[in-house]
Amino acid sequence: MPKGRQPRVVVCGGGWGGLTTAKYLRRLAPKTEVVLVERNPVFFSCPVSNKWLVDMVDTSYLMHDYLQVSERHGYKFVQAEMLEVDRSAKTVVTTQGMIDYDYLVLAPGIRYNYEAWFGNDARMANATRSRFPAAYVTNAEHIALKKALHAFKGGDWVMTLPPPPQRCPPSPYERACMVAWWFKKNKIKGKVTILDHKDGIRPIGPGFRTAFQELYKDYITYVPNAHVREVDPFNRTIKTAAGDVRFDHAVLMAPHQAGDIAWKAGAVGINAQGKPSGWADVDPQMLNLLQDRDVYVIGDAVGQVSPQFQFYPKSGHVANKHGQIVAAYIAERLAGRSPGTVLPDNLCYMMVNGEPREAISVQFDYKINDKGVIEQTQIDDNQRRAELVTENFRWAGLKFDDMFS
Ligand SMILES: Cc1cc2nc3c(=O)[nH]c(=O)nc-3n(C[C@H](O)[C@H](O)[C@H](O)COP(=O)(O)OP(=O)(O)OC[C@H]3O[C@@H](n4cnc5c(N)ncnc54)[C@H](O)[C@@H]3O)c2cc1C
Structure with a gap:
């Protein structure tokens, strides 16, 4: 796709960040051609997927069509994998061909770093991914996890939690609650063991701890400081700094990193030890690459933005x-103007009980202090209650509307 006369913005990734970018660009700069490159044929939402695992919502609630929404908003949807970025030529290579750009927005989400567990042993990584998927990226893993849960007859269900930074830190605890609730409701003699890399539950720690104790005392065991040392998907064993376990089924979450294309675009930074940081180095306020103003990175792939909260x-x-x-x-x-800084906020609802339906929540706000540093304030709402479930579904409805209507 060589460029025409119009300016062109190419967006990589039709997830939460990329879809929003494409829609808003067409609205705010209608003379701009916008091309969204996404490898999957349909959108599947990770948010709300823990409730879908236990049949609280249908698949159709999470799945959305890319072509219809791209037509509605007037951007081009290209179903393809982006393979390379040539920043000097301002061209990307995809499985469908090459596309020129004036601005590039990378919104690739995360990838799993199985190398941290298995080095170059692809057999171990593939066996882990196919038998005990994390279901933390949008593909068939969610279906596999749901099938595994619905077929589970009892025994030890283990979850390894990756070290921070990770995609949606509270969601593994929500998933543990939903799985435990499923066991309880269906009278399955199953036990959920959470092997957490962290030294405690964060965020909304008290809310989750109370739910574990009051609702799932006989179902959930929480193990902090469980740094993973060895995983064997064939013998179903995990060795950690806090002890070793055997499992009947497991949700094996390797550490998270920015998606492949951030690496291929040369966007990933170097940490204090001189090693790849795993995340894209961006201007904290403008979100463009430090070494290339015309390439932006958004969403989960973004690296450190503040010394206060990182x-x-x-x-x-x-x-x-x-x-x-x-x-x-x-x-x-x-339009030939210089943009002023705008900061995001964050709001997450986590369901902890299925009967009655109850959730807890956490809210984050950001501002720039007088030293020019982004500061975070966090409000945990640990009091589980039905009202937060209603708010959770209202939030999801508004977000889906924002991306798809
Ligand atoms: C179980 C679970 C529960 C969650 N709950 C919540 C919640 O309640 N609230 C909340 O706010 N967040 C939640 N999240 C987190 C949320 O899903 C992510 O933070 C969000 O999806 C990040 O958006 P993104 O655009 O950065 O990445 P994604 O939404 O993952 O989008 C990335 C897209 O890029 C595509 N892609 C990647 N590389 C390429 C390439 N080279 N070529 C073409 N396409 C490519 C991928 O296929 C994908 O569609 C949850 C996550 C999980 C796993």
């Missing part, structure tokens, strides 16, 4: 806000 929460809420913000930045630049 990373934005890797959430759909933040990715959606980033999409709106970056679309406005690019629209301003296309």
Whole structure:
């Protein structure tokens, strides 16, 4: 796709960040051609998927069509994998061919770093991914996890939680609650063991701890500081710094990193030890690459933005806000103006009980202090209650509307 006369923005990734960027760009800069490149044929939402695992919502609630929404908003949807980025030529290579760009927005989400567990042993990584998927990226893993849960007859169900930063930190605890609730409701003699890399539950720790004790005392065992040392998907064993376990089924979450294309675009930074940080190095306020103003990275792939709290929460809420913000930045630049800084916020609801339906929540706000540093304030709402479930579904409805209507 060589460029025509119109300016062109190419967006990589039709997830929470990329979809929002494409829609808002068309609205704010209608003379701009927008091309969305996404490898999957349909959208599937990770948010709300823990409730879908236990049949609280239908698949149709999470799945959305890309072609219809792209037609509605007037951007081009290209179903393809983006393979390479040539920043000097301002061209990307996809499985469908090459596309020129004026601005590029990378919203690839995360990838699993199985190398941290298995080095170059692809057999171990593939066996882990196919037998005990994490279901933390949008593909067939969610279906596999749901099938495994619905076929589970009893025994030890183990979850390894990755070290921070990770996609949606509270969601593994929500998933543990939903699985435990499923066992309880269906009288399955199953036990959920959470092997957490962290030294405690964060965020909304008290809310989750109370739910574990009051609702799932006989179902959930929480193990902090369980740094994974060895995983064997064939013998179903995990060795950790806090002890070794055997499992009947497991949700094996390797550490998270920015998606492949961030690496291929040369966007990933270097940490204090001189090693790849795993996340994209961006201007904390403008979200463009430090070494290339015309390439933006948004959503989960973004690296450190503040010495105070380091990373934005890797959430759909933040990715959606980033999409709106970056679309406005690019629209301003296309109009020949300098954009002013806009910061996101974050809001997450986590369901902890299925009967009655109850949730807890956490909210984050951001501002720039007088030293020019982004500061975070966090409000945990640990009091589980039905009202937060209603708010959760209202939130999801508004976000789906924002991306798809
Ligand atoms: C179980 C679970 C529960 C969650 N609950 C919540 C919640 O309640 N609230 C909340 O705010 N967040 C939640 N999240 C987090 C949320 O899903 C992510 O933070 C959000 O999806 C990040 O958006 P993104 O655009 O950065 O990445 P994604 O939404 O993952 O989108 C990335 C897209 O890019 C595509 N892609 C990647 N590389 C390429 C390539 N090279 N070529 C073409 N396409 C590519 C992928 O296929 C994908 O569609 C949850 C996550 C999980 C796993």
